Amino acid sequence: MSTLSSSPKQQPPWQVIVLVSTHLDPKTLAIASCVCKSWSISLSLDQLWQPLCCSHYPSLSTLHNNNDNNNSYDSVVSYRRLYALGQRASNRRLKQPSKPCVSISNIIFALNIYKNSVCVVSLVKNGSQLSFDKKGVFRFDIDVEQWLRNSGSADNKNGDLGTFDALGAVKVTWDVILEGYKGVFNVMNCKGKGRFVLGLEGWFSEELPPPGCCSSDTVSGLVADLRLGLKVEDGRAMVEKISAGILSIVSWRYLFVDDALRYLQHFLV
Numbered sequence: 001m002s003t004l005s006s007s008p009k010q011q012p013p014w015q016v017i018v019l020v021s022t023h024l025d026p027k028t029l030a031i032a033s034c035v036c037k038s039w040s041i042s043l044s045l046d047q048l049w050q051p052l053c054c055s056h057y058p059s060l061s062t063l064h065n066n067n068d069n070n071n072s073y074d075s076v077v078s079y080r081r082l083y084a085l086g087q088r089a090s091n092r093r094l095k096q097p098s099k100p101c102v103s104i105s106n107i108i109f110a111l112n113i114y115k116n117s118v119c120v121v122s123l124v125k126n127g128s129q130l131s132f133d134k135k136g137v138f139r140f141d142i143d144v145e146q147w148l149r150n151s152g153s154a155d156n157k158n159g160d161l162g163t164f165d166a167l168g169a170v171k172v173t174w175d176v177i178l179e180g181y182k183g184v185f186n187v188m189n190c191k192g193k194g195r196f197v198l199g200l201e202g203w204f205s206e207e208l209p210p211p212g213c214c215s216s217d218t219v220s221g222l223v224a225d226l227r228l229g230l231k232v233e234d235g236r237a238m239v240e241k242i243s244a245g246i247l248s249i250v251s252w253r254y255l256f257v258d259d260a261l262r263y264l265q266h267f268l269v
Helices: 002-006 014-021 026-032 037-042 046-056 079-094 144-151 164-169 257-268
Strands: 107-115 118-126 139-143 160-162 170-178 183-191 201-207 222-233 236-248
Touching: 014 037, 014 046, 026 046, 026 079, 046 079, 107 160, 107 236, 107 257, 118 144, 118 236, 139 144, 144 236, 170 222, 170 257, 183 201, 183 222, 183 257
Parallel strands: none
Antiparallel strands: 107 118, 107 170, 139 236, 160 236, 170 183, 201 222, 222 236
16 A cells, blocks of 8 residues: 555546547646646647537638738648637627716707808707717717707797708708817708608708728728607798717617727827
């Protein structure tokens, strides 16, 4: 017994380690390879990682044999390394974006409606005063009639757009200003581009520029969307409500508030 207890412990042969490792998942396999140098060598063999790499990242597995002798990279890249690259890339895609550095309460929204170069509605509101969509999307409504009553606006800013046959002369502007007037971004400047339905609504839309980090030749895929709720009084179109938001033309859905703020901060900060 004393002879057996005093005999040094022997590690299992590398063939046994490799045999067992074929039943391990990639995460356990990577952890086990950190036990010691011999395990690291045994558990990093291409014969173990090739099926895993081909199964999870087939496009990367083709880079194993790099026959391009004109570059300075290794001619052979291990399957374990390729799998690790694919895993890190997948994790980055799943990573949640960082919080925007501006908030709704830091932004002032200025909306103006002109008829024949005369401003008939002028609204200036802090983002905290706006009622955004309950689903958390960047879309808000403003009751123009209530605003005009509370602000005591002059008669020439009563929301009167005139008769329906002359609505083509309507101009809409929408500016976003960073608190303290540290930055401004013109979201919309549309003139005579609206689509009006008699007695119902008028729609205005304008494609937004790409963020400053992108080339000017690219497309942002975003559209500023503004709707005028109209009513008829004595045959004249009166602005009753304004609804505005930022729409993605890829999914045809409004952006969430945080996504819209990340976009706006490129132009405000």
